[in-house]
Structure formats: structure tokens, C-alpha cells
Amino acid sequence: MKVLTANFITCAIKDCKASPKSFPLHFQNAELELQELEFQPDFLRHILPRIDWDSLRVTANELGFPSIPETKPEGEELNNEELLRNLHQLLLETQVMEGKLVCDNCGHEYMIKEGIANFLLPSHLV
Amino acid sequence: MEYLIRFAQVHETFRRPELEALATVTGVDLEIIHYSQYSPYCLVRLPDEAAARALISRCILAKDIYELWGQGANYEEVYADVRRRTQARWAEYRDVSFRFAVDCFAGKRSQAAKTDIIQSFSFLGFEGPIRMKDVDEEFAVLEEYVSDVEAKAPTATTTTTTEPSPIPVDEGQEPKKIYFGRWVALSGRHAISKYDLKKRRYISTTSMDAELSLVTANMALAAPGKVFFDPFVGTGSFCVAAAHFGALTLGSDIDGRSFRGRDPAPGKPTGVMLNFEQYGLKSKFMDTFTSDLTHTPLLNRPILDGIICDPPYGVREGLRVLGTRDGRPREPRFVDGVPAHQLPGFVAPRKPYGFEAMLNDILNFAARSLVTDGRLSMWMPTASDEDGELAIPKHPNLEVISVSVQSFGNWSRRLITYKRLPEGFVSDMTVRRQKVDDEGVNADDLNAFRRMYFTRNKGGEN
């Protein structure tokens, strides 16, 4: 699972979705893999407005990624290639291959195996 | 400027919506002057040649585009029209290498007759070399005859099904319409062969074919910089198609095996990822994850530019979502102190799911997660006797952009494309599907389409 995807998801349990504590989900025991991918600066500029920056900082910190700017880049900063390359590496090239995503609100753990997260719920939670 | 688009004579009800979608995604000002489902030739007005190239370059159902030099009901009219429109430009083409082609739709011409037609355009005064390959310019005479399909049609406008290919009329008859044009550009139709399922590494019996997958991605305006999602990703046909047009693609499925592959080898790409590798599209693959649309982990925020899907309507096995059959939750089970649902091989409980409930869930999900002007392109089966307009599911935040039909005789499927309206706008809800699922706990109780499909197909009739 990519960090970009983690920024778009929350707890699958309906009662949790409304709670701010359920986002972002927290990585635990994450095994990372870096997959080199074509740099797409225009995509990053297009997608940045949709990124929840505070959550991204939390996730980056949990994964041990070097610190990212405190505030979301905008305006002229979007032409800073080094910054965009760093974001490209964090959002698209960094993959969580094994580990868990944990909800802070209900404690439910979603397993990640071979890069694929499983959000199916057991019957007592649907 | 007027241009002539030459369509493939297939999937007729998809052709015009695809062209209009491409005008939207490329920002080209398109005016359709003449279009008929019975003809491959469509006359349009476009600002310039660059617009013509942009519009056609990713079109799947068109073959190519010509600059219109003249048209008429007979050759005298065509010659006069060509003089009127282009005489001042003939000198530009006097010395270029060129060739002529004669294309007859639903008609036939002998080689000698074609040569005579080409000769009759010698008044253009072209003196450059005539070549078959690597020419500077190609000119074409495009003839349209009255096809048997059109002649037999009850009314010219109400039929919406895909018609059989027309049988050419006998030689010696005259065309009803003739166009003369200068060839400008090829379409994106060659992608059909590149993505042919026969040559794809990972497919299943339910994979959507390359042509209609690509058309679906076009309807939803897939393009670079966008995020596309298929909530029923399966073997990933739609994700591959959207990635072909430059979108970053995300997919989920209640059955993880469908996108992961049956026998995943640790550390090796499998399933959908094999296809992205095969086509050199790895940088357009975002993720796949296992989930059920009724309990999706995606945020209730506008984060998607497009949703494209062919939901599993349960014709084969009935629909399932997470839940228990009687609706009562089960106590969590533990194995050696570990919750059973965290163990490998845990099968989440499923309950039967109604067709109408699923349609509503998809539309609600799209309304919540699409950005403004983002699109949902969704396939849906319909009984042939269901009322057309009434059969279209609607949502106040989603405007219906187009409905195309692929007919299979006793049933058909539609591709419905919606646009997410800006906040504060509401779509026309006056005519809409107002169905609810029947009460029941098994697949047939809940799925009128499945019930009807099986009833009709029993006994081998129709």
C-alpha cells in the first residue's frame, strides 16, 4: 500500500468514519519497500490540494520518513523540483508491504500482506 | 472549419457520447453538424486542425478524421463544392507527393470504377508524385450507400441497439452521399489491439474487452493528473484502460483473489500488477485493496476524478456483501487468543445483496467521493422490455451525461455516465428508477434481473 492511498482511507467501520480520531489510520510493524517510478510532477501538483497534510505528516513520521514541510507547499513552492521529488518518493514510491493499519478510535487492526490491505470486517463489526 | 470523422460501424450508441466526452477532456469546441447511427461518416465543425488531431487521437470508436473539401448527393455537386471551398488552396498542394483512396460504405465499386472516380478529380491540378507509401498528403472519396440495415429499420431514430454489419448493395447503384476530404489524423483505435485480452497476461471470464474498457475510460474523462477508482476491480480491465489514458488508478474488490491472482508467488508480481507491467504502466498503478463498497475505507471526501465499474450483478452466483444472513452479529471468535478475523484464510461473512440496493450504494458513494465535474461511468444490465428512461438510476448530485446500449437479444447492458454536480446544484429527478428490492434472504428474492435472466434462458428458447 502506498502512502498516497493511506491518505485517502480511514476506518471501514461506519460508526468510526464520523470520528476525527479514525483518520489517519496508524501503521504498525510496517515493512517498507521503495519502488522506483516515473516522476510525475504535474500529477503531484494536481493531487496536492486533496492531500490532508497533517495526516500525511503523521504517517511520514510513523514510517520514519525524513521530515516533510510543516505546511502544504503552494504557489512558487510547487516549482521546487527537489521538494516534488521528495513527495513523489513518499507518496508514490514508498510501499508498505507487510504490517497493520490501526484505528485510533476503535482499535481495529487491518492487515497488510504483500502490499495489499484487507478492509473486510468480521460479522460483529458490520 | 468542417471535418469529417470516419467511425467504425460498431457500438453505434457509444460513438457520439465518446466523441463528446473527448471534446470535454481535450477542451475542444466541437459542433456536430451531422450524425447518423447508420453511417460511419460524421460531419463536425472544429476551430482548427490542431483541435481535430487532439479530439481524434484518443478516440476508440472512430478510425480517422479528414478535412472536408467537398460533399454532395452526386459527383457534380461534389466537384462544385470542392471548387467553392478549396480552389484558393490548390496551389499549396500542387507539388506534394500524394495518393487517392475511394472508400464505399455499404456499397461496392470495381477497381476500374474507382480509377475513373480518382481521374475525375484531376481538375485539382496536382502535379506531385503519386505514391502508395510515405506520402505527404492523402485524399479520399468517401461514398455512402443506403445500407440494408438502414432500409429495414422501422424508424430512423428510435432504434438504439447495435445493428448487424450492413451487406453491400449490388454494383451499379449510386451512393446517396459523397464526401471528398484531405486525411488529417488517425484515431486511438489501434489501442484495441495493444490491449487485446487474448494477449493479456492476467484475465478471467468476466474481464471487459479492450474496446469497451477503453471507451468506458474515455466516457469518464481519464487523463494524466487524475485519480480513477474501480470498486469492483476484478482483473483490472478498467484500471488498465484508465491508466492507458494517463490516470493513476486505484481498485478494490470484495474478493482479493480476483486482483491478486489465484497462485500468487511471494515477491513476484501477480494478478492485476502483471498487466500493468506488461503494458509499461506501473507508474500509473496506485493500489488495490480488499474491501466491500458498503464498508469502504475510502474517506467521505471528494478525492476521486473518475469511477468506472462493471458491478457484479450476480447473474452467476448472486450478490454478496459483508454481513450475516439473518442480520444478527456473531460474537468474535478467538483462536489461541488471536481474533479469528486476523488469521490468514479468514473468510468474512457475507449476506445476499439486492440489485437496487447496490445501484443506490454506488451512486451515493460516487456523490460523496467524486470531485466537482468528476465522472462515474457504470455498466448495468437491463431487461429488454424495461422502459428506457425509467430504468436509469438517478441521484440529485449526479447529472446523467450519456446512456449507451449494447444489446444481446434477450437482455442488454447499458453504460451510464454521470457527472458530479457542484454543491448547490441538483439534477432532474422527475423521471427516475424508483425500485426497491423485494424482501428476502436468497439471491433470487433480491435480484429481479437475475430471476428474469434465468427464467428466460431456461429451455433454450430465445
Ligand SMILES: [Zn+2]
Ligand atoms: Zn475504527
